[in-house]
Amino acid sequence: MIEIKGLKKQFGPKEVLKGIDLHIPKGKTTVILGLSGGGKSTIIKHIVGLLKPDSGEIWVDGEEISQANEEQIRKIRKKVGFLFQSGALFDSMNIFENIAFPLREHTNMSEDEIMSRVVERLEMVGLKPSEVLNLYPDELSGGMRKRVGLARTIALNPEIILYDEPTSGLDPITSDLISQMIVQLKERLSVTSVLISHDIKESFKAGDYFAMLYDGKIIETGDAEHFKSTDNPYVRQFLDGKSEGPIHFQEKK
Numbered sequence: 626m627i628e629i630k631g632l633k634k635q636f637g638p639k640e641v642l643k644g645i646d647l648h649i650p651k652g653k654t655t656v657i658l659g660l661s662g663g664g665k666s667t668i669i670k671h672i673v674g675l676l677k678p679d680s681g682e683i684w685v686d687g688e689e690i691s692q693a694n695e696e697q698i699r700k701i702r703k704k705v706g707f708l709f710q711s712g713a714l715f716d717s718m719n720i721f722e723n724i725a726f727p728l729r730e731h732t733n734m735s736e737d738e739i740m741s742r743v744v745e746r747l748e749m750v751g752l753k754p755s756e757v758l759n760l761y762p763d764e765l766s767g768g769m770r771k772r773v774g775l776a777r778t779i780a781l782n783p784e785i786i787l788y789d790e791p792t793s794g795l796d797p798i799t800s801d802l803i804s805q806m807i808v809q810l811k812e813r814l815s816v817t818s819v820l821i822s823h824d825i826k827e828s829f830k831a832g833d834y835f836a837m838l839y840d841g842k843i844i845e846t847g848d849a850e851h852f853k854s855t856d857n858p859y860v861r862q863f864l865d866g867k868s869e870g871p872i873h874f875q876e877k878k
Contacts, residue, residue: 626651626785626817627672632681634667641667643841645681649834654811654818656828658863659838665821668838669787672819673705674698686784703731706783706816708774710790714762720747721758724777731781746776749813750806768799772806779810786810788820792827804830825864829853837863 627649634642641664649655659665670676671683674690683691685701693701714723724743728734734742744754750772762770771791778786788807792800804827811818822828828835835852837845837860845852845860852860862870 626686627819628682628684629668629671630682630684632668632671632683633679634664634671634676635679640841642678645838645841645843647836647843647846649817649819651817652811652815653833654807654820654831655834655836656832657819657821657836657838658823658825658828659821660863661823663838664841665838666789669707669789669819669821672785672787673702673707703781704784706778706781706786708771708778708786708788708791710793714770714774714777716762719759719761720765720773723762723773724780727777727780742780743776746780747773749779749810750776751802752776766799768795768802771795771799771803775803775806775810779814782814784816786816786818788818788822790822790824791820792822792824800824800827801830803827807831825866839863 629645629647632642632645645668657665657668667676671678672685674693678691681691682689686704688697688701690698690701715726718726721743724746725739728739728742747754747757752769752772757765757769757773762773765773791803791807795803807818807820808831810816820828820831829849832849834848835846836843839859845855845857847855852864855861858871
């Protein structure tokens with residue numbers, strides 16, 4: 626579904642991505658693991674055209690988008706749902722208006738059809754529409770805001786969902802709930818998902834395939850069993866959560 630070849634990106638003097646090669650299979654959830662600030666978000670921003678690569682190719686559903694014009698990027702974005710780390714809800718709109726927003730912007734649905742879709746999507750993320758439709762984002766808990774953000778993300782029936790640290794800042798129970806929803810939505814909507822995270826426990830619950838980003842490159846890929854048994858010292862140290870080891874040594878150097 627998504628193929629990244631030789632992706633390089635530099636911000637000022639800092640080379641963030643140093644030649645990323647990554648295959649993301651259709652209908653599965655691929656988790657990109659890595660240290661905070663290591664470039665995981667930079668990768669998924671390239672997939673939706675929010676950033677242009679310095680070099681390399683990005684193929685999304687058979688189209689190469691690294692040099693796409695704005696019209697081509699808009700077409701690709703209609704296929705992609707993006708759940709931002711904060712949920713990115715509009716504070717001045719209630720929950721119904723937040724989820725209805727992309728439907729009004731990109732479809733010709735009637736108000737009755739919009740209401741039906743909003744209710745359906747809220748139920749899909751485990752919220753009771755009658756209890757939340759008229760509330761505003763600041764009246765919700767962090768976990769509920771994430772779920773409303775997810776409902777808005779899937780409002781347009783995306784073929785691809787990008788999750789930016791979906792469990793960040795959440796308690797363990799709510800994190801588990803979000804992970805379950807990622808799995809359920811993949812199965813129910815047949816979507817291709819890309820999840821970036823440093824939450825090991827929840828990543829293994831939600832992911833089918835895994836890629837480890839370190840020092841601007843993908844240094845390991847595989848399924849959960851492969852990652853849990855790998856001898857790669859950088860991956861091993863990351864999964865074990867130890868500060869001493871090859872990653873620590875490289876950073877000191």
